[in-house]
Amino acid sequence: DAGITQSPRHKVTETGTPVTLRCHQTENHRYMYWYRQDPGHGLRLIHYSYGVKDTDKGEVSDGYSVSRSKTEDFLLTLESATSSQTSVYFCAISDPAGGEQFFGPGTRLTVL
Amino acid sequence: GENVEQHPSTLSVQEGDSAVIKCTYSDSASNYFPWYKQELGKRPQLIIDIRSNVGEKKDQRIAVTLNKTAKHFSLHITETQPEDSAVYFCAAFLNTDKLIFGTGTRLQVFP
Numbered sequence: 001d002a003g004i005t006q007s008p009r010h011k012v013t014e015t016g017t018p019v020t021l022r023c024h025q026t027e028n029h030r031y032m033y034w035y036r037q038d039p040g041h042g043l044r045l046i047h048y049s050y051g052v053k054d055t056d057k058g059e060v061s062d063g064y065s066v067s068r069s070k071t072e073d074f075l076l077t078l079e080s081a082t083s084s085q086t087s088v089y090f091c092a093i094s095d096p097a098g099g100e101q102f103f104g105p106g107t108r109l110t111v112l
Numbered sequence: 113g114e115n116v117e118q119h120p121s122t123l124s125v126q127e128g129d130s131a132v133i134k135c136t137y138s139d140s141a142s143n144y145f146p147w148y149k150q151e152l153g154k155r156p157q158l159i160i161d162i163r164s165n166v167g168e169k170k171d172q173r174i175a176v177t178l179n180k181t182a183k184h185f186s187l188h189i190t191e192t193q194p195e196d197s198a199v200y201f202c203a204a205f206l207n208t209d210k211l212i213f214g215t216g217t218r219l220q221v222f223p
Contacts, residue, residue, distance in 0.1 A: 100158045
């Protein structure tokens, strides 16, 4: 597996609390992505980054924000978690953009 | 918006038979089409990909075909084995640095 990790791997939280998920890579890849995976929906892009401090929205960005202050770290924040954000979250990296994406191990988030 | 449709959502085959999964895409500018395999509880992993300047690509028992005119591409697995059982995702790369994934096909190979 490419050098990509996610933390935490599992989290249970309550509605209304803030949550931050971290993606860390050691491959020096320029592009980083956050997806959520839900039954029947496949992988849906939340936000992505094309460089340090350069980010853009994906198809399901409402309720999520991201930050990338270093090449190796990409943070996903749920400012006020809702039950609809219960999901498995995957981070991915690539370089170039139109090449293979390598996925992290995933984070299972449950919002009660 | 751009989307990728994938069919079937589930597929059951006998060991040794072939399996075919089909995808269609909406953005005619898409130029890269990867296929990912995801085993239960694991991360998606690339198994094969194709670019728009190629019509077919093979890797042992796996092949992908692309019809740019019709905007569809397919995954073919021959001589299926129980370890091929997994969820398979197709995807299309947009010229906005994004991959759009299909909704997945759950393949079950029975011994």
